[in-house]
Amino acid sequence: MEMEESPTRLRGKPSWLISKASARAHRLIGEAMAAAGGRAYHFAILAALEEYGPDSQVRIGQRCGIDQSDMHAMLKELTEQGHVARSPDPNDRRRNLITLTPVGRQRLDELDATLSTVQDNLLNALSPAERDHLTALLARALA
Amino acid sequence: MEMEESPTRLRGKPSWLISKASARAHRLIGEAMAAAGGRAYHFAILAALEEYGPDSQVRIGQRCGIDQSDMHAMLKELTEQGHVARSPDPNDRRRNLITLTPVGRQRLDELDATLSTVQDNLLNALSPAERDHLTALLARALA
DNA sequence: AACCAACCTTGGTACGACCAAGATAACCGG
DNA sequence: CCGGTTATCTTGGTCGTACCAAGGTTGGTT
Numbered sequence: 280m281e282m283e284e285s286p287t288r289l290r291g292k293p294s295w296l297i298s299k300a301s302a303r304a305h306r307l308i309g310e311a312m313a314a315a316g317g318r319a320y321h322f323a324i325l326a327a328l329e330e331y332g333p334d335s336q337v338r339i340g341q342r343c344g345i346d347q348s349d350m351h352a353m354l355k356e357l358t359e360q361g362h363v364a365r366s367p368d369p370n371d372r373r374r375n376l377i378t379l380t381p382v383g384r385q386r387l388d389e390l391d392a393t394l395s396t397v398q399d400n401l402l403n404a405l406s407p408a409e410r411d412h413l414t415a416l417l418a419r420a421l422a
Numbered sequence: 423m424e425m426e427e428s429p430t431r432l433r434g435k436p437s438w439l440i441s442k443a444s445a446r447a448h449r450l451i452g453e454a455m456a457a458a459g460g461r462a463y464h465f466a467i468l469a470a471l472e473e474y475g476p477d478s479q480v481r482i483g484q485r486c487g488i489d490q491s492d493m494h495a496m497l498k499e500l501t502e503q504g505h506v507a508r509s510p511d512p513n514d515r516r517r518n519l520i521t522l523t524p525v526g527r528q529r530l531d532e533l534d535a536t537l538s539t540v541q542d543n544l545l546n547a548l549s550p551a552e553r554d555h556l557t558a559l560l561a562r563a564l565a
Numbered sequence: 566a567a568c569c570a571a572c573c574t575t576g577g578t579a580c581g582a583c584c585a586a587g588a589t590a591a592c593c594g595g
Numbered sequence: 596c597c598g599g600t601t602a603t604c605t606t607g608g609t610c611g612t613a614c615c616a617a618g619g620t621t622g623g624t625t
Contacts, residue, residue, distance in 0.1 A: 285485055286469035288534060293541055293553060294447040295466070296560035299487055301444030302582065303564070304437040309611080318611090323438070326429035337572065342428055344442055346614065351574065373572045373621045391431060398436055404562050410436060413559045417439035420547050420556070421446070445613065448580085463581090480603065489583060494605065516590045516603040 300401075307397045315393050316360075317386075320345060320353045322394060325362060325387040328379040335374040362386045443544075450540045458536050459503075460529075463488060463496045465537060468505065468530040471522040478517040505529045 289295050308319050323343040328334070331342065340350040354377060357363040362383030368374035379387075402410050432438050451462050466486040471477070474485065483493040497520060500506040505526030511517035522530075545553050 284474070285487070286466070286473045288469040288473070288530075289466055289486065290561055291557070292537055293557050293560065294451060294537065294544055295462070296557060296564060297440060297443045297447055298462070298581090299564055300440045300560055302487075304440055305582080305611080308437060319438070319441070320612090323429070323432055326431040330429045330431070331427070335572070343432065344428070344445075346612095347573075348575080348577095348615085349613075371572085371622070375573070387431075394435055394437065401437055402563050404565060405559065409559055409562075413556070413563070414434070414436050414439060416548065416552055416556045416559070417436065417443055418433055419552075420545050421439060421442055422547060441612090448613080452580085461580095478603070489581090490604075491584085491606080491608095492582075514591070514603085518604070 304397070304401050307400055308394070311393050311397050312390075315390065317390055318353070318356075319394075320349070321357060321362070322387070322390040324350075324353055324357065324377075325379060325383055325390065328363070328377060329384065329387055333376050333378040335368065336377060339377060357383070360386075447540070447544050450543055451537070454536050454540050455533075458533065460533055460536075461496070461499075462537075463492070464500060464505070465530070465533040467493075467496060467500060467520075468522060468526055468533065471506070471520060472527065472530055476519050476521040478511065478514075479520060482520060500526070503529075 312318050312321075320343075323345065324339055327339050327342045336350045336354060337347055339345070340347055345353070354363060354365060354375075358365050362380060364378045364380055365375045366378070368376040398410075402413070405413065455461050455464075463486075466488065467482055470482050470485045479493045479497060480490055482488075483490055488496070497506060497508060497518075501508050505523060507521045507523055508518045509521070511519040541553075545556070548556065
């Protein structure tokens with residue numbers, strides 16, 4: 280991400296900056312997660328399960344902003360890794376009830392720690408207060 | 423981008439917010455650009471040419487953070503549209519000298535206007551001052 | 566019972582980011 | 596001036612994210 284002398288018109292467009300920041304974050308996360316054998320989506324799903332309890336695939340997807348199709352693939356990986364269990368919902372046999380396993384609960388903290396160091400890496404040019412401010416602004420923009 | 427009740431752990435990770443903001447921006451830009459028959463990369467390349475003058479492919483790519491391979495494809499599109507001209511550099515026959523055509527100069531303003539309205543759409547929850555702040559923070563983080 | 570809606574599954578598309586190898590041309594040390 | 600190294604462009608791929616559409620099953624509604 281050199282961009283020593285990027286065009287002024289570009290630097291003025293928030294969407295461009297966001298896109299480039301996202302690409303950089305994606306790269307860092309990809310490396311960190313590859314080392315841990317996971318993905319960013321795994322963390323999101325595990326976090327949703329921990330906070331809201333067992334749920335159906337679509338609802339987890341809605342909470343995390345993940346498409347149904349992609350949820351399916353992610354859950355396949357997570358079940359294979361034993362971090363999540365898929366069982367038919369007795370109350371509604373259309374649904375798969377996704378539950379967090381004890382190992383998955385542990386995995387969540389592991390991925391959280393990994394991602395936290397990535398944040399430091401990504402935002403090392405900003406002070407803690409500035410990072411909070413950035414986070415707040417982005418959260419408001421997405422709300 | 424519902425995410426009514428996204429997990430707290432997720433909302434606290436700047437990289438997640440950046441990624442989601444980028445996805446949303448990508449979507450809006452995709453729609454706007456499809457209507458205009460262009461891409462975000464086109465704007466970046468044209469902007470670089472306007473600001474720094476004719477140059478080789480790789481240097482433009484470095485300025486914009488675009489890979490060589492992708493530059494090749496984008497320039498193919500831009501030449502076909504007549505917004506850019508590719509000619510061998512007489513001083514260095516390895517290079518293609520990329521120059522902005524008059525039509526391309528016009529196209530740049532057109533795409534700039536399109537992208538500006540996308541910014542408004544993307545950040546309509548933020549005040550102008552907040553948008554500037556966000557832009558500044560992102561620029562610093564990427565520098 | 567019939568129709569519609571919700572959920573999961575499957576399989577596809579598009580695009581951005583990236584990587585590797587080959588061809589050609591320039592440069593530079595000997 | 597020759598040979599090796601570097602730079603540029605081209606080509607052709609991979610990977611991951613974000614989508615979209617269709618089909619099958621189950622649940623709910625009328």
